[in-house]
Amino acid sequence: MIADVVIAGGGLAGAAAAADLARAGKNVTLIERETGPTHKICGEFLSSEAQASLARIGFDVGSLGGHKITALDLACGAGIITTKLPFEGLGITRYALDEALLAHAAGCGATVLRGRNISKVVAAREISLELTNQPAMDARTLFLATGKHEVRGLRRDASPPDDLVGYKMYFQLSNPAQAALAGKIALILFKDGYAGLQMVEHDQANLCLLTSRARVQKTAGKWPALLADLCLDSPYLARILPGATELLDQPLTIYRVPYGYIHHPLAADHPDIFRLGDQAGVIPSFTGDGMAIALHSAARAASMFLAGETAAAYHQRLSHDITSQIHRAGWLYRAASAPLSQGVLFKLMQAWPASLQLAARLTRVPPRARLHH
CATH class of the missing domain: 3.50.50.60 (FAD/NAD(P)-binding domain)
Structure with a gap:
């Protein structure tokens, strides 16, 4: 048939x-x-x-x-730009x-x-x-x-894709961090990539990021070490993530998109x-x-x-x-x-x-x- x-x-x-x-x-x-x-x-x-x-x-x-x-935070180093989205x-x-x-x-x-x-x-x-x-x-x-x-x-x-590794993790943020992120999507730039952070349903936060394979190797492929290293690069992440609870046993990963x-x-x-x-x-x-x-x-x-x-x-x-x-x-x-x-x-x-x-x-x-x- x-x-x-x-x-x-x-x-x-x-x-x-x-x-x-x-x-x-x-x-x-x-x-x-x-x-x-x-x-x-x-x-x-x-x-x-x-x-x-x-x-x-x-x-x-x-x-x-x-x-x-309804709004966007763009963060790079210590700087932040906040603007309304056009939708x-x-x-x-x-x-x-x-x-x-x-x-x-x-x-x-x-x-x-x-x-x-x-x-x-x-x-x-x-x-x-x-x-x-x-x-x-x-x-x-x-x-x-x-x-x-x-x-x-x-x-x-x-074409051959870039040598970047993607990660995704859900977090339960602290109450102050949730309030700071409410109604926003944050785009966070760091020296070899970027991250997106936003709230989804059930008061969970989605962190997705792309970083170089060199940084992954530097942190021995360990998620806690990678996240700590990114927080050294990004004051925005360093301010939002303390007190957060990870909601997945391991991050989701993807390579060479x-x-x-x-x-x-x-x-x-x-x-x-x-x-x-x-x-x-x-x-x-x-x-x-x-x-x-x-x-x-x-x-x-x-x-x-x-x-x-x-x-x-x-x-x-x-x-x-x-x-x-x-x-x-x-x-x-x-x-x-x-x-x-x-x-x-x-x-x-x-x-x-x-x-x-x-x-x-x-x-x-x-x-x-x-x-x-």
Whole structure:
């Protein structure tokens, strides 16, 4: 039996596309490798356009009780710039959001298969998905939404990524630290990277950071030593973290993310394989718009598939939608993570605080590209 549409991956892009297609009456099967909710490396900042994308498919993200974010702290050394955001964001864990969105997709009529790992995709006339310890599945159309995970047979043609290591940890902050961070997202620059810190639901704080492999080696790969070393670099972290309790046994980690990657249509691409989310484009995490791009790609792919257009046409349109945004974010990412340029960037933003709001606008999915129905 050949499935009409299979979606590989039950993260934001995959679940949103499944809901969208099911609402349009399509038979869609989503394959997710996790059997239940799981933590993911993500800053968990949901921008206004990401919230609008969720509302478009009938999903009420406000019901999950996220933390409203209306301001930004940019910290570099002893300096701090605080400014209002040009929109209202939301801090919400992927643990809660992804699970609720999968349930929404199922409620819309999608078939959700969990605990199935795709080991390989064979893209011939029909698309065959080889599953670990399960029978293979054939599909007429595949939406590839496996996030940062590569799938054998459909690897991304990305440039060699930077030699950076990412970490994520949740904290229960002290009451004074919670009050200081309430309603804000903090971007914290240090000599070889940066961190994002914000509140999410249940009064928890999410700290995500990128740092060099050299610093990880210097601290022998030990999380407590790494965090202490970062606090020596960052007075902001040194002020916020004392008295905090870590809420995960170990931090989540990731290495060599291909920031700046954009999938452009190739002659060898299969006409019925649509790449979504990080399989289509990877924006530097510095700007906090990765979830919005994932949701936008899902909406664009579903819309164009329903209109009878090819994957190549979709990839061409999506790259047009997001290329400028990703390039601008890449420039900011490089400037903010290099010791020589980050001080210059910070002084510029101190002299012109409105530039922070401008940077936030320029690294969003552009209004002309967004789908509203």
